[in-house]
Amino acid sequence: MQRKLLLLPVLLFLFAKATAQSPLSVDYIMRDPKWMGTFPSSHFWSEDGNKVFFKYNSEKDPADSLYKIDLSKANQLSKVKWTEEKTLTKPQSAFNADQSLRIYRKGNSIILEDHKKKTESQLIEWFEPVSNLGFLANENRISFNAGGNIYVYDRTSKTVSKATSISNGSKSTNTGSASESKAGFLEAENLNLLGVVRERKEALAKSRAYRESIRESSSEYVYFTEGKNLSNLQLSPDEKFATFSVFTPASNKNTAVPNYVDASGFTENLNSRSKVGISPSKVDIGIYDLTRDTVYFVTTSNLPGIKDLPDYVTDYPEKIREEKERSVTLSGPVFSPDGKRAIIQVRAFDNKDRWITELNLKTGELKTLDRQRDEAWIGGPGIGGGFGGGTFGWFPDNQHIYFQSEATGYSHLYLLNVASGEKKALTSGSYEVFDPFLSKDKKFWYMTTSEVDPGERHFYRMPVMGGSMEKLTSMTGNNEVVLSPDEKKLAIIYSYSNKPAELYVQENRVGAKPQQLTSGQSQEFKAYNWRDPQLIRFDAADGAKVPARLYLPDPAKKNGAAVIFVHGAGYLQNVHKWWSTYFREYMFHNLLTDLGYTVLDIDYRASAGYGRDWRTGIYRHMGGKDLSDQVDGAKFLMAKHGVESGKIGIYGGSYGGFITLMALFNHGEIFTSGAALRSVTDWAHYNHGYTANILNTPEEDPIAYRRSSPIYFAEGLQGHLLIAHGMVDTNVHFQDVVRLSQRLIELGKDNWEMALYPVEDHGFVEPSSWADEYKRILKLFNTTLLEEKP
Template structure:
């Protein structure tokens, strides 16, 4: 009897030990303490059936191979790297706190990584068999966007707005010498990083030429950001091209390392066009560029001769009544100089097409309504290619293999959920990390031919014994068009009682290139959503038409009419909520950031009878104050679409505000500049409407670091104060 009593007391202690999440845990816990167990920084070793990854201490590179039946062994240590670097650079001091997280396999015996010494930063090619440095290039610690040439003997980097090339002997060559800060060379911040741009410099495959962006923004208006960190506040000007105003002028330049000469590609046409899809040909002779007009409805894929800059041919043109949005560089087929993969949604879904360099379509590789989300490897013979694509109305991610000649597509993975996949260099094996709403993470090796899986790791629920997460379910709601199924996520309040009524927090984004509801662990939600549910809220999210992963027509309903169809769909979500007996229809609030801040404010003003409380972070308040590249894609110019801009503006609707609205903005926001919320606040003052406002003086578009805890606390307090 005493043993039973003791057992009862102990189990009771365990039960009461599970507390609600703290705001600190809710902010970073899902990425740190409560992240499902997984492999850290996994990579396939090139030309092998071996995977490598970091150990739990981040000090060793571990490996598993088919040859060893996937048993874990130590492959390299941070001490191996330190010893080799000290031998190569005896005058410098290296101390790795962890094994380089961003290591990358370049070939079977070589990894690349970045190292920091006392004297500077190094890009390193390391021989894993000999455990020695093959090549290394050093830079000043002030260097930015450094990129090593394929042969490892030199690297290009940015010294403010100019490009420098440094060889492995430490010799520097100044590629550009522009003194005007309005001329920016080699930066990835071209066209404000739209169109998939994440690089500003590209080495030719033979390492003999450097292709780079040259951006002239001297004609773009200066926009002042105020730095409050100094005793006398300092103005920090940025160049910000607003919709309908003068935009930057961009060219592409080829620098020949041997002759030190420059050749500008003759991308003739309007100076404010966009240059995208920048790709070297494998034979180093040509550069392919997607030339997109400012209206963003007409794309030309052009080939230019690298030596002269001359236009060789226009391979094809792509036009749309809405917009064309190129997002990816070309991918040449293995051992081919004249055939490549091109990704486009021109036929309804972003899919793969094989073209030759004369512009002839060789094969459409599209499969049903699958959207290609990530292009992976080819097989060893170059006959098939692997990619991760959507399934289950955009909720799932699966691995697909498609034959380049026949177009036959095979789904490799199974099990409804999210498969995050890396394919070996010969295509025979895939490392699959799988999760869904009931599976934190299952890691396995899949033989792509047989689809047979070998389990490597299964994660337990990381919240067991810590906290009990509220119930979550994925739901389907019909859009305002009466036919399109929309994906939603409903998180029930903690300690849910069906006989009670609860307040609601609708978390919204709603814009393009974002998907909030997914069939993975936590359903795509942040832990802050679960925190709010534990505080007694129904937390609801809906991916309306206009959001990501459902195809062209699903997204393009927003064209020239931002906010309208999105709000109509969100109100269908509200109808769903109001059909639930446990929802308090008089206590519905909404929260969102960026496009979600625009949506939150729009819903508060246009549907004030429904939404009683709102929080809008970094909100677009008037699209005429947003930048050219994103804003004009969806809305055209203000002078071309005045009705659309007027309808989308929340500034001219300030008089409709009835509930409690908190606006939050970063004073250093260079994406949605603070002028947006200032215009709205001023309109509220004019209309005699009270509105709450909070500024983060040092933050840009997102509130990061420890201040994120402060932000989440403020949001939770606002709902607790005004909605409960």
């Protein structure tokens, strides 16, 4: 009897393992996300600081709408009516230096707001659309663009002068101003019969005549663009120069993606992107000297290292390379507040160099102020891409510029004196800085950083010349902050690992307590006890500490099997303490854990949030350290968490699908099965902007592509593979898996299957597609890792 009693707990344990269940199901969690509740996004303040606006959906509408919470009315929540919403934005708005004045476009008019006097007035009504409004150094003067030229309105004299004379035609064929053609019979009769039409035409002629009478042109000089389209036309604040960009796009063949279920009933082609290895697009910056009446272009030939070759060329000694200037892209210029100086960002097309330069406006020559070289590729928070962007601008003193750089291995904020060249790091440490901006009084920096932990984001204030940072937010997780117009309050969209986003408001001071304004979780969503996964680091074979999210099952349900999830995008972070954009996968991981699986979600090499070395860890070898991190994660689970050999699966989408393929093709001894979703199978078929950063181009670096593309390793498939792909995917084309499937057929592989989704693009939309895909994934793991019958 005693022996039978001793065996009873063991039998109960085995019974619990055999019947492990979950209150969740794939159909349940993959429904339209509205079942979870409504969560705020895209928040901003009203101009008086009394209201917070945000996207929301408390009335179960087909899509999110604009809502507001009125802080002056006991935090009253209401949907914004369209009549109010259209008054919230001021098109083409611009402020003066102290932000006491604002100009904006209303139709073809320019409106001036005086925030101190609380008045609004129309400055001018133009006869054609206006754009690019701005205050000049003399704030009584305002520049605007119209008809491909720059005009200046003087608020004192109430006159308009034409600053530039630019024609889209050719000098050789220009015959001056064309006179109006003689009206034909139909037009003459129309004007004779219809008085209102006749009056409108006469009014337009008078408007044009008035425009001609009030504009001032200093010379007869005209710059002819020879048919090229100019962009970014701007006037220097001192009104001595105008600059513009000429964009010459690369002429490359795009890929046609067939849509087999078009509403027309015919197969229609969707015009998609071109492939990696394209010839470069070109941006030239022109300078229009308004004093000398001449136009010339920025030159880059004197940039230090402009002819430097990347290190990888040593792998191709047989190639003969001529010494020549590398192709570059230019962005800017950005003028100093007084207009006397200008800076330009230059980026090499091969992604190895970023130069920050001062532009000599009189000659077009560039003086290098800072050069960042990276033998992998230039990147990181605030750095900007090939066509500019990122953190980059002037201090109000007209002497210093600010920018971000990964010079220390982490993206930090720098200040540089243009005259002396002295550079100062305003932030430092093993963390990253995001979205810094100056306070209105220019005494402080505000920024978000990961100083507390790579998996947290907090909002800080710092003296303008650097120093101690004050942490203004206190909630553990992600704090997405928008500062009120008077800079006295913070509007925070906050979330935690198992808590979707909610809106909070807080006073702008250290230690202030945030007040929650929304509570959007549905009762149905709250009914389940969503896990707070452990954030851990395990040891990689090369000594790196790899971050991961770990989901551990109840010991009574543990089945000895594990699933490793691989996030997409490559440069993306998913091991953090806030609500994941992979919320469906997060819920699926809760379901798996309920069923007894151990789940590991890894921020492998190349993931965001961990500095330059982590970011570039896959340079010239995708499927190298990013894949070995998955293998080391599997070994960690077997060594530390009782996961059994032969019972490990892997899955992921996009980049995660690519890693899944590489795992099954190269490490069948570790991974028994895997689901590759919308996966890249050959990097030579992906886009240029992403792929060329990491692998260079197929023509220049075929070694990198050969060792990084799954299609070359398909013969190594041992385990069970599920391929799932949307057929109208315009990002990772359906062609990718078609080519791979033919390769698998020719290799005689029969342990794989494919699920196709005719109406889905790269990001699935239909709940039925999500449910079908994840039921197949769950079935794959249950049948191959637990040997359950289908």
